[in-house]
Amino acid sequence: xxxxLQWLDSLPKASGALKAIQLRGRESLKRLGLPNQAIExxxxxxxxxxxxxxxYPYVKELNxxxxxxxxxxxxxxxxxxxxxxxxxxxxxxxxxPKGIRHxxxxxxxxxxxxxxxxxxxxxxxxxxxxxAATMEVLxxxxxxxxxxxxEIVIPSQxxxxxxxxxxxxxxxxxxxxLTQIIQGSQNSVxxxxxxxxxxxxxxxxxxxxxxGEMNSSLMANIAIxxxxxxxxxxxxxxxxxxxxxxxxxxxxxxxxxxxxIKGLQISKGKDQIATHSLVxxxxxxxxxxxxxKAAAADHSHCIFNGSIEVPRIAQKTNANQLSxxxxxxxxxxxxxKPELEIxxxxxxxxxxxxxxxxxxxxxxxxxxxxxxxxQAAALIFKGYCQEILNCLPQNKDKTQIMQKLLRGxxx
Amino acid sequence: xxxxxxxxxxxxVDLHARVxxxxxLNGVNLKVRAGEIHAVMGRNGSxxxxxSKIIAGHPAYDVTSGTIYFQGENLLAMEPEERARVGIFLxxxxxxxxxxxxxxxxxxxxxxxxRTQLGLEELDTFEFEDLVNERIxxxxxxPIFLNRSVNEGFSGGEKxxxxxxxxxxxxxxxxxxxxxxxxxxxxxxxxxxxxxNQLAKPNTATILIxxxxxxxxxxTPDYVHVMNxxxxxxxxxxKLALELxxxxxxxxxxxxxxxxxxxxx
Numbered sequence: 001x002x003x004x005l006q007w008l009d010s011l012p013k014a015s016g017a018l019k020a021i022q023l024r025g026r027e028s029l030k031r032l033g034l035p036n037q038a039i040e041x042x043x044x045x046x047x048x049x050x051x052x053x054x055x056y057p058y059v060k061e062l063n064x065x066x067x068x069x070x071x072x073x074x075x076x077x078x079x080x081x082x083x084x085x086x087x088x089x090x091x092x093x094x095x096x097p098k099g100i101r102h103x104x105x106x107x108x109x110x111x112x113x114x115x116x117x118x119x120x121x122x123x124x125x126x127x128x129x130x131x132a133a134t135m136e137v138l139x140x141x142x143x144x145x146x147x148x149x150x151e152i153v154i155p156s157q158x159x160x161x162x163x164x165x166x167x168x169x170x171x172x173x174x175x176x177x178l179t180q181i182i183q184g185s186q187n188s189v190x191x192x193x194x195x196x197x198x199x200x201x202x203x204x205x206x207x208x209x210x211x212g213e214m215n216s217s218l219m220a221n222i223a224i225x226x227x228x229x230x231x232x233x234x235x236x237x238x239x240x241x242x243x244x245x246x247x248x249x250x251x252x253x254x255x256x257x258x259x260x261i262k263g264l265q266i267s268k269g270k271d272q273i274a275t276h277s278l279v280x281x282x283x284x285x286x287x288x289x290x291x292x293k294a295a296a297a298d299h300s301h302c303i304f305n306g307s308i309e310v311p312r313i314a315q316k317t318n319a320n321q322l323s324x325x326x327x328x329x330x331x332x333x334x335x336x337k338p339e340l341e342i343x344x345x346x347x348x349x350x351x352x353x354x355x356x357x358x359x360x361x362x363x364x365x366x367x368x369x370x371x372x373x374x375q376a377a378a379l380i381f382k383g384y385c386q387e388i389l390n391c392l393p394q395n396k397d398k399t400q401i402m403q404k405l406l407r408g409x410x411x
Numbered sequence: 412x413x414x415x416x417x418x419x420x421x422x423x424v425d426l427h428a429r430v431x432x433x434x435x436l437n438g439v440n441l442k443v444r445a446g447e448i449h450a451v452m453g454r455n456g457s458x459x460x461x462x463s464k465i466i467a468g469h470p471a472y473d474v475t476s477g478t479i480y481f482q483g484e485n486l487l488a489m490e491p492e493e494r495a496r497v498g499i500f501l502x503x504x505x506x507x508x509x510x511x512x513x514x515x516x517x518x519x520x521x522x523x524x525x526r527t528q529l530g531l532e533e534l535d536t537f538e539f540e541d542l543v544n545e546r547i548x549x550x551x552x553x554p555i556f557l558n559r560s561v562n563e564g565f566s567g568g569e570k571x572x573x574x575x576x577x578x579x580x581x582x583x584x585x586x587x588x589x590x591x592x593x594x595x596x597x598x599x600x601x602x603x604x605x606x607x608n609q610l611a612k613p614n615t616a617t618i619l620i621x622x623x624x625x626x627x628x629x630x631t632p633d634y635v636h637v638m639n640x641x642x643x644x645x646x647x648x649x650k651l652a653l654e655l656x657x658x659x660x661x662x663x664x665x666x667x668x669x670x671x672x673x674x675x676x
Contacts, residue, residue: 360470365507366517368467369577370495370524379520383511383560 004034007054011133017105018134021113025131028123035125042125044303044335046272049243053189053217058133059160061086079149084164087135099144103169108139111169115195115223119249119278126219126245130193133163142170149177149393156188156216163191172199172227177393179207184216184241192220198230198257206234207392211404212241222248226257228283233260235391236275239405240266244273255283255314261290264388266405267300267332274303281314284344288319293388295325295381296332307339308349315346323353326384378406412613413633417444418482420616421466421585426477427641428465435461437641438477443585443616450619450627450652453638454660459620460504462638463587467501468494481585495521496528498584500577502591504620506570509561514573517561518543522580546579549606567594575606586610587618592626604629624656639663 008029014022034050035042062085082094091102103111121127138152154164170176182190198204210218218241226232238244250259265273279288294302302325310317323336338351358377366376385405389398421443428436435458443449451459465472466479468491479486486494509517522542523533534542547554550572562570571591578586588607592600607630611617619630627635627649635651636643637660644663645651 362507362509364469364491365503365509367491368495368501369521369581370492371520372492379512379517380509383509386511
């Protein structure tokens with residue numbers, strides 16, 4: 001605990017536009033203390049690793065230059081790339097197209113934290129950590145359709161704690177294609193929070209590619225607020241982190257919206273990769289289609305916790321959740337838990353979870369056609385991942401992503 | 412086509428095998444010469460499918476004694492993929508679905524594995540597409556199935572056509588077709604059979620595993636073998652299949668001890 005308080009004290013003095021939020025975040029962290037396994041949502045987490053995380057110093061400016069070809073080549077020219085490599089976001093250097101602009105100060109004050117609150121993230125430890133340390137926020141307003149894709153890149157630096165925060169306000173009827181890339185490096189710790197607000201009939205296709213490196217850690221919260229008749233699709237890929245905890249939460253504030261969530265988490269070595277999702281319908285006739293896939297190799301651990309809340313007001317909700325898991329080693333571990341809280345009576349909610357190994361019959365079939373054992377396993381594994389990668393916004397070289405997913409598999 | 416002077420390409424000698432603790436093959440002897448078509452018939456559970464899987468190298472089965480020679484080499488010492496590359500092909504009774512793996516890519520990787528073995532250059536995507544578009548005509552398969560995942564969402568008939576397409580691409584020396592006729596309507600049966608007939612060459616051999624005479628109306632076997640309790644108990648010509656069609660397998664129970672193993676070789 002002393003180390004925890006020391007780390008809190010080591011953060012720069014609260015200042016700037018986010019000063020009040022920083023102070024609140026620090027207060028929350030003091031009040032909440034370091035998470036422990038007695039808290040249900042941290043029950044399976046590697047708490048010892050959290051204690052290590054808080055040893056890394058906060059950095060204001062990353063001195064690494066992001067190389068666009070690494071990690072993932074972009075396949076579209078028509079995109080706006082924003083690299084967040086500093087706590088000072090130089091708005092003037094970001095050249096936004098017509099239809100997308102920076103939120104002004106009063107808009108920012110009005111909207112910042114709104115989706116976080118709606119998504120019940122106020123007492124969330126990883127959000128508090130982000131609040132405590134983030135000095136500036138990237139805020140965008142999207143007002144048009146057929147816009148270039150927005151690509152937000154968050155690079156890293158070894159042995160450092162890197163907090164970043166983004167808010168995107170998507171107006172009524174507007175449409176956005178958004179890709180986020182979070183890169184880890186040795187012993188880096190990323191804390192990321194993004195809020196996206198979708199106005200009525202807005203449409204957002206959101207991809208998050210999170211690739212770690214040796215001993216890197218990621219804690220990311222995604223807070224989504226959907227108005228009626230909006231359509232939100234999220235596709236996440238987590239790989240390469242020693243510790244990764246992704247918490248996407250979506251609230252359909254009036255129901256009558258569509259949410260589509262696809263996730264892929266790959267763990268190897270001693271990685272622990274977790275997804276804790278929550279979707280809440282605060283109005284009727286909302287729909288959800290969710291597929292979470294995990295593959296755990298070596299001594300690694302994958303966790304999925306999928307909550308769906310359907311209060312009385314959310315009649316005629318139609319929600320589907322499926323968790324499919326691949327256990328690639330007898331020493332690996334997979335925990336998957338759907339949590340459905342349904343109060344409304346006229347709803348359709350389906351959920352399922354499977355855990356299996358690579359099918360021997362599939363491997364034999366490929367081998368019987370002259371394909372080596374390892375190559376057969378890799379092909380089947382690729383097939384398993386492909387279903388999720390196909391849902392990413394269409395700007396990334398999927399072959400390159402696949403190569404990343406395959407690294408270190410089937411040694 | 413029987414030619415006694417033709418080379419023996421597959422020679423199964425006193426093969427015994429089991430899965431877990433259950434004995435499934437109990438002394439199978441079978442010689443297959445170049446140019447021949449053999450049919451293996453028998454009741455469910457007589458060991459026909461097991462025999463085909465053991466030839467292909469399925470890891471679930473233990474060969475407890477006996478040998479299989481393929482062109483003079485010990486086939487049992489080879490991994491399943493090596494067997495495929497040297498020219499053994501098993502057409503599956505129930506072709507396996509592999510979600511997310513493109514059928515076209517799968518066909519190309521396997522074709523190139525066989526080509527490398529034959530000392531031929533690997534085909535790139537474009538060259539392979541030319542080849543596959545030519546071979547697909549043989550089984551009259553809709554090219555749309557090339558862009559799907561391997562066998563996923565294929566009807567029973569499409570799966571079998573896809574098997575024969577693989578055979579056409581891999582050009583095996585010995586093709587074992589395990590109940591290729593099951594699940595096929597009469598038109599599909601004719602198309603698949605015609606494909607198999609066109610692929611049969613003087614230097615190759617085909618082993619058909621089937622329950623029914625109707626396949627043998629389309630593909631004329633040189634030999635018909637009857638399996639029972641893990642061994643071949645009778646061997647004859649096409650007539651034997653007609654007799655089986657008429658009288659069923661009940662006569663097997665009357666055979667004293669099924670000592671037979673009357674093998675043409």
